[in-house]
Amino acid sequence: MVEKNLDEIFDPVAISSELTYGTWRRQNGWKPLLFTKAYGPYFEDNNGHRYLDFSSQLMCSNLGHGNQRIKESIMEQLNKFEYAQPGYATEIRAKVAVELKSVLPENLVKYFFGSSGTEANEAAIKTVRMFFSSDKKTKIISNYNSYHGSTMGSVSLTGDFRRIAVDTFYSSQGVLHAPPPYCYRCPLGQHYPECNLACANYLDYMIKNEGNVGGVVVEPVTGTNGVIVPPEGYLQRIREITRENDVLLVTDEVMSGWGRTGEWFAVDNWSVKPDILTTAKGITGAYLPLSLMATSRRIADFFENNYFAHGHTYEAHPVPLAAAYAAIREYKDKDLIKHSKNLGKVLKKRLEEIKERHRSVGDVRSIGLFGAVELVKNREIKTPFNNYLDKLKGNPLMTDRVAKYAMEKGVYISTWINHFIIAPPLIITEEELEKGLDVVDESLSVSDKEVL
Ligand SMILES: Cc1ncc(COP(=O)(O)O)c(C=O)c1O
Known part of the structure; x- marks a missing residue:
């Protein structure tokens, strides 16, 4: 138990999961990332890994970090x-x-x-x-x-x-x-x-x-x-x-x-x-x-x-x-509203290409710098990989597997039951957006392997 170790080693991950609630989840198995630093559209963990914040945390860090x-x-x-x-x-x-x-x-x-x-x-x-x-x-x-x-x-x-x-x-x-x-x-x-x-x-x-x-x-x-x-x-x-x-x-x-x-x-x-x-x-x-x-x-x-x-x-x-x-x-x-509209065109085009290329992508939707990729097991009959009961029970979700791959490649995306959201800080550059989308594109090979 963490409590025994509290005085010995300060382990923020263990203490956070032992003494505080993780939201919208079963508590069992919660091993949160230790967030240590953030600047511009990036954040870092305690191992010094840098992530592109491709969902502005919970679609809220619109101005990036450290302003x-x-x-x-x-x-x-x-x-x-x-x-x-x-x-x-x-x-x-x-x-x-x-x-x-x-x-x-x-x-x-x-x-x-x-x-x-x-x-x-x-x-x-x-x-x-x-x-x-x-x-x-x-x-x-x-x-x-x-x-x-x-x-x-x-x-x-x-x-x-x-x-x-x-x-x-x-x-x-x-x-x-x-x-x-x-x-x-x-x-x-x-x-x-x-x-x-x-x-x-x-x-x-x-x-x-x-x-x-x-x-x-x-x-x-x-x-x-x-x-x-x-x-x-x-x-x-x-x-x-x-x-x-x-x-x-x-x-x-x-x-x-x-x-x-x-x-x-x-x-x-x-x-x-x-x-x-x-x-x-x-x-x-x-x-x-x-x-x-x-x-x-x-x-x-x-x-x-x-x-x-x-x-x-x-x-x-x-x-x-x-x-x-x-x-x-x-x-x-910084004229960020117009910037969002302009980069929104890039996002839309890339999402359409992603849909073309990946058999596990059922639908892509976007407006401005607000996009989603919806995954399916079977495109013709739109069979979803998971349902809300999987989420409630804490069963592994396909979207989480894709997001894990993206995270390993340095891009954070927020997931839901059958889709993930792309909503980077509005300060993102076109080059950073393209790089993040390259990783998203590559990550979808994970779900492609599971299509029926
Ligand atoms: C559309 C919408 N309404 C309300 C809320 C609730 O906001 P909060 O989490 O700040 O209470 C959210 C949170 O994600 C939301 O997306």
Whole structure:
């Protein structure tokens, strides 16, 4: 047991796995990498091995590692004061609000800060329900195959197996799930464009038949569950349906925001204006925890004379706000949104080539510097290698075998059940991107050997 050795040798890996929980996994067998150093798009382990961070850790280190300007901004704030209770104004709060106004869809005019994407979505759920409390429009619809957070409210929105893992009557109460725009495996057995956006139209049917729906929450580009870029017209149709039915549209941009898709926010790709937008991760480039719920004028006006029954001790904490301020300035000054769009073309082209070359690749999807490779055992009938029960039980996944090979070659990719995600820091150069993709290409020989 580790405990006996604690005083003798300091073993951070053994201590971390013995005394702290590994998230989203069985604890048994957790042998984490010891992360010791990070700079630019790279990080290192304790053996001095260097890895290209091809998934920006958890799709959050959008500005790469060791950014001097963000570190200085954090220190500058700390040198002034570390904390002020959220009932006070601070200069940094105002500076970040002004920056946000300049980059968010222009209809989003009032902001609430949290510490995680989960918290931002909790705020959104409550905001929808407070907004429609007198009409009793308390139900919320989100999509299957989505992730919106880990606490009871946000996990009830979640459409993937992480909800099933904790599901009880209580965790799902008031939330219904709709078919996602997952064209490669259309849940309605349709084909775009002949489907005429059947999945979006079904939402209209659900809203009308439920009768008391107050909000629809969608990831404009589904993240963890496969970088699912919706077909043209989907988000616009969802916007129309929610408007016609007087339902609030909440877009969860925790992962898809901050240049990831080649625009400031994924909704900008389709010029859709949500009533509420939630985001986190890239807002500080992951230098400190911070999240945001941005709301429209209509919602802001509602709370002028209605009690905003929400808050946290660390709402608008000045230190993460200082990180956000510098991060937004970095996105702007380094023109990283355009860079993401430009390199996105390279990523798309290479992913298509990868699909051509590898029999185990069923589908590739990407937008900006946000891509996924979905593996299959059999291309014709799209047989997946694994299912969510394998993940729950801790069975070996094909994606993990591919990622292990890539890691040995110095490239880190984040995996899910049947796909892995390519989402490097937006500061990556074209040469680094190409090198990382060479390794991904080579790593797929592992899954190719197992096709039927
Ligand atoms: C789309 C989306 N929403 C919400 C969350 C939850 O964010 P957090 O892990 O910061 O609580 C995530 C996390 O990956 C996410 O991708």
